[in-house]
Amino acid sequence: MSKLEIAPVKKLLAVFAHPDDESFICGGTLAKYASEGVEITLVSATRGEMGRRMGNPPYLNRESMAAARELELKQACESLGIQHLHFFDIRDKTVEFIEEDILISRIEEFIRDLNPEVVLTFHEKLGGHPDHCAIGKATTAAFRRVAGNDKALYFITFGEEMKRPERFGYSRSDVFKIDVRAHLEAKLASFRAHRCQTEIDEWVWLPDHEALQRFGGHEYFLRGNTGAIARDLHDLFLSAPG
Numbered sequence: 001m002s003k004l005e006i007a008p009v010k011k012l013l014a015v016f017a018h019p020d021d022e023s024f025i026c027g028g029t030l031a032k033y034a035s036e037g038v039e040i041t042l043v044s045a046t047r048g049e050m051g052r053r054m055g056n057p058p059y060l061n062r063e064s065m066a067a068a069r070e071l072e073l074k075q076a077c078e079s080l081g082i083q084h085l086h087f088f089d090i091r092d093k094t095v096e097f098i099e100e101d102i103l104i105s106r107i108e109e110f111i112r113d114l115n116p117e118v119v120l121t122f123h124e125k126l127g128g129h130p131d132h133c134a135i136g137k138a139t140t141a142a143f144r145r146v147a148g149n150d151k152a153l154y155f156i157t158f159g160e161e162m163k164r165p166e167r168f169g170y171s172r173s174d175v176f177k178i179d180v181r182a183h184l185e186a187k188l189a190s191f192r193a194h195r196c197q198t199e200i201d202e203w204v205w206l207p208d209h210e211a212l213q214r215f216g217g218h219e220y221f222l223r224g225n226t227g228a229i230a231r232d233l234h235d236l237f238l239s240a241p242g
């Protein structure tokens, strides 16, 4: 490629269940890739209106919650550098009851239109919440239908547990470890954007230098398809040399 040609923009699609999944689980990684110029699209299946936390002291109710959490998610996206946000308008806590084929087709459409190099979602068994598992399962099925092996699918994980992937039937070579130490300020800002969820967590509101110490320096992802095989375990986009 000559210097005059512009490199094509890399794209990442994240398909999650609730506002805050993106920030709490992999906010550092999203901020890192956004800062490197990757175009990031986030799909949130629901608006999280059934969340148990309603502010501290509580100032939301079931009626006002969806709009509040949508706004918070928009602010979190700004903090992380996520450019595009879409909702599937599914009612919170009901993702598992949506007809699977319809859900898969909607996600398929997104993958086809966007053509992202990387797709992130939940593992269908290790998601930790029925909505997470359901959206992960549908996204995995959609990815397998439309994406070729030049694309990579990853499952987000809950951090430190992936220090021992054998416990979940995976090996160390399935675990991607992303260094997010330079992006923890953005991650903290996204936590604070999800105010009604984090107000009760005192550490989030400590002075920055103290709050930042609560974050790990790395986020962990599981390989979701064979297209991710020949990849550098420290970069979701980069193919390993040789």
Ligand SMILES: [Zn+2]
Binding pocket: 017, 018, 020, 021, 129, 132
């Ligand atoms: Zn969630």
